[in-house]
Amino acid sequence: xxxxxxxxxxxxxxxxxxxxLTVRIVAVALVGGLILAAIITAASFVRFAPLKALxxxxxxxxxGIPFIIIVFLVHYGMPFAGIRLPALxxxxxxxxxxxxxxxxxxxxATGLALPQGQWDSARAVGMSPGEAVRHVIVPQILRPSxxxxxxxxxxxxxxxxxxxxxxxxxxxxxxLVVQGNTFAPFEVFFVVAGIYWIIPALIARATLALERKLGxxxxxxxxxxxxxxxxxxxxxxxx
Amino acid sequence: xSFSFGFFWESLADLAxxxxxxxxxxxxxxxxxxTCGTLLTIVRSFKIAPVNMVIGVFISFxxxxxxxxxxxxxxxxxxxxGIDMGPMTAGIVAIALNSAVFISELQRGSLRALAVGQLEAxxxxxxxxxxxxxxVILPQLFRRIVPMLLNEATIxxxxxxxxxxxxxxxxxxxxxxIGAADFRPFEPLVGAALYFLVINLVLATATERVERKIAAxxx
Numbered sequence: 387x388x389x390x391x392x393x394x395x396x397x398x399x400x401x402x403x404x405x406x407l408t409v410r411i412v413a414v415a416l417v418g419g420l421i422l423a424a425i426i427t428a429a430s431f432v433r434f435a436p437l438k439a440l441x442x443x444x445x446x447x448x449x450g451i452p453f454i455i456i457v458f459l460v461h462y463g464m465p466f467a468g469i470r471l472p473a474l475x476x477x478x479x480x481x482x483x484x485x486x487x488x489x490x491x492x493x494x495a496t497g498l499a500l501p502q503g504q505w506d507s508a509r510a511v512g513m514s515p516g517e518a519v520r521h522v523i524v525p526q527i528l529r530p531s532x533x534x535x536x537x538x539x540x541x542x543x544x545x546x547x548x549x550x551x552x553x554x555x556x557x558x559x560x561x562l563v564v565q566g567n568t569f570a571p572f573e574v575f576f577v578v579a580g581i582y583w584i585i586p587a588l589i590a591r592a593t594l595a596l597e598r599k600l601g602x603x604x605x606x607x608x609x610x611x612x613x614x615x616x617x618x619x620x621x622x623x624x625x
Numbered sequence: 626x627s628f629s630f631g632f633f634w635e636s637l638a639d640l641a642x643x644x645x646x647x648x649x650x651x652x653x654x655x656x657x658x659x660t661c662g663t664l665l666t667i668v669r670s671f672k673i674a675p676v677n678m679v680i681g682v683f684i685s686f687x688x689x690x691x692x693x694x695x696x697x698x699x700x701x702x703x704x705x706x707g708i709d710m711g712p713m714t715a716g717i718v719a720i721a722l723n724s725a726v727f728i729s730e731l732q733r734g735s736l737r738a739l740a741v742g743q744l745e746a747x748x749x750x751x752x753x754x755x756x757x758x759x760x761v762i763l764p765q766l767f768r769r770i771v772p773m774l775l776n777e778a779t780i781x782x783x784x785x786x787x788x789x790x791x792x793x794x795x796x797x798x799x800x801x802x803i804g805a806a807d808f809r810p811f812e813p814l815v816g817a818a819l820y821f822l823v824i825n826l827v828l829a830t831a832t833e834r835v836e837r838k839i840a841a842x843x844x
Contacts, residue, residue, distance in 0.1 A: 450779075450825040451818045452786035455797060459818060462810040466628065540689075547691035551790060558693060571701035575694055583689040613744045617754075617762060618736040620669040621677065 393573040397564045404560030405581050411478050411556060412543050412585075418478075419485025419542070426490040427497055441490075448487035454548045456480050461552045477549035481542060488538040496527045529600055536593040540586040547582070557581060629812060636803050636813040643799040644820040650717060650795065651782040657721035658781065659774065662728030666736075667758055669729070687726040692784055695719045700791045716788040724781050728774065735769050736762070772839070775832040779825045786821065796820055 394401075430441045448456065460480040464471055471479075500523065508518035550559035561578035565571050610619065669680055687695065699715040710718065739762065747761045767774075789798035800817040804810035 446826065446829075447818075447822060450829070451821045452783035452797070454786050454789070455814065455818045455821065458797075458801075458810070458814050462804075462814060466811060544691040547693045548787070550693070558691065561694075561697075565701065571697065572705050575698045575702050579686070579690040579694045579698070582691055582694060583686065586689050611741055613748060614741045617670060617744055617757065618739055618741075620666065620672070620733045620736070621681075622672050622674070 389576075390570055390573050393564070393568050393570045394577050397568070400560045400564055401557070401577060401581060404555065404557035404578075405585075407474075407554070408543070408546055408556040409585070411474075411481060411546050411549065411554070412539070414478050415481040415485045415542060415546070416539055418482035419489050422482065422486035423489035423493055426486060427493040430490075430494055431497065445487050445491060448483055449491070453480075453484055453545045454551055456484060457548055457552055473549075473552045473554050477552055477554040481546055481549065484545060485538065485542050488541070489535060492531050492534045492538065493527060496531045497523070499530075500526055532593060532597060532600070536589060540589055543585050543589065544582065629809065632807065632809055633812040633816060636800070637816040637819070639803055640796060640799055640813065640816050640820060643794070643796045643817075644824070646793075646795045647782060647785045647821075648824065650713070650720075650785040650788065650793075651778070654717045654720040654724065654785070655778050655781045657717070658724035658728055658777070661721060661725035662732065663763065665725060665729040666732045669733070670758075684726050684730065687723055688730070692720070692723050693787055693790065695723055696787060696791060712788070712791045712793050716785075716791055716793055720781060720784045720788075723784070724777060727780075728777060731770060731773050731777070732766060735766055735773075738769065739765055768839070772832050772836045775828055775835065779828045782824055782828070783821065786817075 426441055426444070429437055432438075457477060457480040460483070461473065461476040464476055504522055504526065505518060508522040509515070513521065546556060547558040549556055550562060553559065557578055561574050565574040568574065665680065669677055696716055696719040699710070699719040700712055703710070703715065743761050743765070744757065747757045752760070785795060786797045788795055789801070792798070794802075796817040797814075800813035801810070803813040
């Protein structure tokens with residue numbers, strides 16, 4: 387079995403088109419998910435039991451069922467409410483909901499870890515609640531949230547492949563179409579995988595740049611004893 | 626069209642046996658994943674440069690590409706390399722390999738937190754490296770990572786729903802078949818979602834209990 391490069395050469399515009407759509411869907415879900423997550427996080431700090439319960443149920447449901455089922459539920463559920471939308475829209479909505487739950491979990495966790503005193507003293511020096519959130523709370527939530535948010539964005543990028551199941555013409559779907567035309571699964575799925583492989587690397591780069599800008603590079607770790615180095619470290623280059 | 630509760634209950638009953646299919650698929654994949662992941666960790670610790678380089682590329686590939694693509698590679702592409710496993714086995718292999726990588730990575734992170742004193746004692750006693758792994762490191766490591774492993778188990782169970790795409794008849798595919806037969810796709814889907822939710826809530830509750838127990842023991 388050899389690798390037939392013609393598959394790539396003949397169909398690269400289709401792969402590229404799919405990749406572009408994947409990036410666009412992810413970008414929309416990233417922004418939409420962050421906005422939704424911010425609202426959920428803010429709402430979860432309001433002292434009103436039913437609202438809290440509602441948020442907990444939402445988070446548990448979105449995180450507890452497989453993404454592919456969320457996609458189908460949104461896709462087939464919207465017509466129930468009398469709304470008929472193309473697959474691309476329902477798919478993007480599903481991905482946005484998925485992202486919002488995971489983002490909200492991150493923001494909530496870092497928010498809860500913030501000492502109450504931060505809020506109290508911001509108010510004590512005369513900031514309005516809005517100013518306290520803007521100048522004291524948000525900057526402190528944002529920095530520690532960045533690495534887990536990046537991780538979930540990568541997860542979301544990978545999960546967007548599931549939208550192929552409802553015929554959204556993103557990268558995986560284009561791969562399946564090309565595979566149907568060429569009967570060359572090996573070549574097709576390696577190319578598709580290769581393209582997916584690049585996207586998280588780009589996201590990681592973007593985050594690194596953002597982290598540098600925010601001045602939050604990791605501190606140098608302490609030195610390890612030779613024995614610890616032998617058993618507890620899996621990589622030579624690791625310090 | 627409105628939600629039919631009658632049809633919903635009916636499909637809920639019809640779906641019950643398929644929930645077991647997902648549980649079984651998930652259990653097999655998870656056991657395989659823990660085994661392979663741990664072996665991967667031990668092999669990596671030997672730090673043989675070429676071996677670790679290959680493993681490194683494999684890990685990066687698995688972490689960087691969607692599970693669906695990995696399932697497609699196992700199901701569609703491996704047969705042309707002479708490995709034809711059928712949809713169920715191919716799916717289990719794909720999910721298990723994927724999860725093994727994530728388990729090895731979480732073990733890598735937790736290894737750093739282990740105390741060195743016991744390693745020194747075991748080395749002073751002349752235990753062989755493999756014995757040190759089996760008797761000293763792994764028991765401590767696994768105690769630490771139980772909550773993370775349970776979390777990984779929920780991911781594995783959710784992953785089994787993707788096998789519907791390669792024709793494995795589990796909850797999602799059964800729900801789609803029921804829905805197609807009655808032209809009502811939504812109710813059975815809600816049923817399938819409910820089963821997944823229950824399975825994962827049980828796992829999540831178990832995770833919390835274990836976390837609390839570990840926290841209590843540390844005190």
